[in-house]
Amino acid sequence: MSIRTRFAPSPTGYMHIGNLRTALWAYLIAKKDPEGVFILRIEDTDQGRLVEGATDIIYNTMRECGLKHDEGPDIGGPVGPYVQSERVRSGLYMEYAKKLIDLGGAHYCFCDEETIAKAKAAHAGNGESFKYDDPCKYISKEDAEKRIAAGEPFVIRQTIPAEGTTSFDDEVFGHIEVDNSILDEQVLIKSDGFPTYNFANVIDDHLMGITDVVRGMEYLSSTPKYNLIYDAFGWDKPRYIHCPPVMKDEHNKLSKRNGDASFQDLMAKGYLPEAVLNYIAMLGWSPENNQEIFTLDELVQAFNVKHIGQNGAIFDPVKLTSVNGLWLRGMDLDSYVKLTEPYIRQAVKGDFDIRKIAAGVQQRANTLCEIPPMLDFYDTFPAYSNDLYLNKKMKTNPDVARETLPACRAVLAEITDWTHDTLHERLMELPVKLEKKNGQVLFPLRVAISGKPSTPGGAIEIAEILGKEETLRRIDLSIAQLENE
RNA sequence: GGCAUGUUGGUGAAGCGGCUUAACACACUGCCCUCUCAAGGCAGCAUUCACGGGUUCGAAUCCCGUACAUGUCACCA
Numbered sequence: 052m053s054i055r056t057r058f059a060p061s062p063t064g065y066m067h068i069g070n071l072r073t074a075l076w077a078y079l080i081a082k083k084d085p086e087g088v089f090i091l092r093i094e095d096t097d098q099g100r101l102v103e104g105a106t107d108i109i110y111n112t113m114r115e116c117g118l119k120h121d122e123g124p125d126i127g128g129p130v131g132p133y134v135q136s137e138r139v140r141s142g143l144y145m146e147y148a149k150k151l152i153d154l155g156g157a158h159y160c161f162c163d164e165e166t167i168a169k170a171k172a173a174h175a176g177n178g179e180s181f182k183y184d185d186p187c188k189y190i191s192k193e194d195a196e197k198r199i200a201a202g203e204p205f206v207i208r209q210t211i212p213a214e215g216t217t218s219f220d221d222e223v224f225g226h227i228e229v230d231n232s233i234l235d236e237q238v239l240i241k242s243d244g245f246p247t248y249n250f251a252n253v254i255d256d257h258l259m260g261i262t263d264v265v266r267g268m269e270y271l272s273s274t275p276k277y278n279l280i281y282d283a284f285g286w287d288k289p290r291y292i293h294c295p296p297v298m299k300d301e302h303n304k305l306s307k308r309n310g311d312a313s314f315q316d317l318m319a320k321g322y323l324p325e326a327v328l329n330y331i332a333m334l335g336w337s338p339e340n341n342q343e344i345f346t347l348d349e350l351v352q353a354f355n356v357k358h359i360g361q362n363g364a365i366f367d368p369v370k371l372t373s374v375n376g377l378w379l380r381g382m383d384l385d386s387y388v389k390l391t392e393p394y395i396r397q398a399v400k401g402d403f404d405i406r407k408i409a410a411g412v413q414q415r416a417n418t419l420c421e422i423p424p425m426l427d428f429y430d431t432f433p434a435y436s437n438d439l440y441l442n443k444k445m446k447t448n449p450d451v452a453r454e455t456l457p458a459c460r461a462v463l464a465e466i467t468d469w470t471h472d473t474l475h476e477r478l479m480e481l482p483v484k485l486e487k488k489n490g491q492v493l494f495p496l497r498v499a500i501s502g503k504p505s506t507p508g509g510a511i512e513i514a515e516i517l518g519k520e521e522t523l524r525r526i527d528l529s530i531a532q533l534e535n536e
Numbered sequence: 537g538g539c540a541u542g543u544u545g546g547u548g549a550a551g552c553g554g555c556u557u558a559a560c561a562c563a564c565u566g567c568c569c570u571c572u573c574a575a576g577g578c579a580g581c582a583u584u585c586a587c588g589g590g591u592u593c594g595a596a597u598c599c600c601g602u603a604c605a606u607g608u609c610a611c612c613a
Binding site: 059060061063096099180181182206208224228233234237238240241242243245247249252267269270271293295298301302330334335337339341343358360361365366367369370371372373374376380414416425442444478488489490491493494496501505507508509510511 | 538540550563573574575609612
């Protein structure tokens with residue numbers, strides 16, 4: 052049987068990184084099987100928490116990442132609808148809930164919240180798990196139905212066997228076993244007629260033929276309850292892959308509430324979707340070899356549930372930045388130019404060769420946002436201090452500059468073929484002639500035409516891009532500044 | 537508080553009884569290269585795997601206890 056996985060987010064806000072990673076892993080697990088199907092399902096049974104536009108964010112993020120689903124609300128599929136609120140309307144969950152009541156796996160409950168809260172308060176601090184002993188369990192079905200017909204509000208709760216244990220084998224955490232006595236008789240159908248996550252999720256996973264349930268480990272301890280439902284219906288249970296959390300630091304999970312990085316934020320900060328995906332795939336998972344950079348397709352090939360770890364992984368923006376830089380540097384120049392031109396143009400409005408500027412920046416920028424600040428000296432020659440000529444390693448200082456700069460100027464003024472090769476050839480004659488080191492000639496030149504302590508490119512590259520006229524103009528200004536000191 | 541799960545360096549982590557005086561990557565430090573900064577190359581960076589006990593000829597790897605952390609105990613997902 053081919054693998055079917057699903058990503059089932061609630062449209063309650065932005066897509067955070069932990070969520071995205073769950074989606075990615077679910078995708079990888081499905082796609083590892085050539086016949087595998089990856090499904091997108093929207094879980095919007097909590098009408099009160101819906102956030103407008105949240106569904107679009109989910110679609111957009113998935114699309115930007117290249118996580119294409121095979122079935123989902125927007126593209127349909129054989130087991131739709133793929134939005135839970137639409138399924139509610141067909142009465143589907145209620146129907147299954149009633150069936151479950153007949154099978155002894157659930158019961159009607161008329162207790163109000165106050166009663167339950169009181170029972171809980173009375174129990175507090177006695178050293179045991181609280182479990183509400185629902186008196187409604189003992190109401191006969193006939194009586195219950197009479198009360199419902201009379202208009203009394205009700206919920207449907209799961210009925211859990213008082214004794215015994217329930218266990219399952221998680222693909223990541225191994226064998227998990229709990230006493231039924233501590234399992235909560237959770238609400239399956241709310242008083243508004245909507246199912247809870249706990250119920251809708253089980254029903255839909257079964258109806259949609261999900262073979263591998265991939266979700267956060269916060270569900271680990273409630274999984275036995277879900278299995279009890281599968282068992283009551285006599286359904287096959289899926290494989291479970293519970294994912295360890297993605298943490299912000301040692302103590303806190305990444306969460307949107309704290310304003311932690313969402314996928315959108317990372318895009319705005321100049322990261323590539325491919326790099327983000329690449330990085331988060333490895334939060335809690337590691338490949339069998341030492342490969343670090345993976346395309347999505349390579350991830351599909353390399354991914355293996357057996358190598359998912361059990362402990363929470365801290366999201367490290369520094370490492371992400373490094374991975375992003377590797378991606379950026381690995382691009383061919385054409386694609387790089389296309390990608391970065393808007394960023395370059397933020398800083399460079401003048402008529403310069405964008406391609407050459409891009410080439411200089413490619414080996415240096417780790418994120419797209421680092422690009423503009425590197426390039427601010429092209430349009431306007433910045434004010435700078437003569438102290439910039441002082442560099443111990445290069446053995447340069449303002450005096451050296453006073454000596455070499457005029458020589459550079461003279462050589463450059465004569466060049467008619469303003470190309471990288473010619474500039475290189477002619478400029479490299481100078482150190483020999485002046486009996487200086489290369490750095491003593493080229494370092495001051497670079498400072499003199501850029502006005503910056505560091506630049507994306509050396510003197511020759513920058514001079515080439517600036518053009519002859521502007522280069523000479525800047526040298527003249529710099530020589531004048533040196534003499535006025 | 538009950539229950540569940542986890543604990544390898546600053547970070548991600550490999551390892552799952554001997555090949556480990558713990559791989560790899562990021563970060564950091566130093567050196568090399570070099571027209572700056574990067575990139576690249578090389579080297580250094582846990583004598584030790586939360587702690588305590590046990591099993592074993594042998595343990596990061598198995599068992600028990602302690603501590604700590606996270607999750608869960610909602611008509612939220």
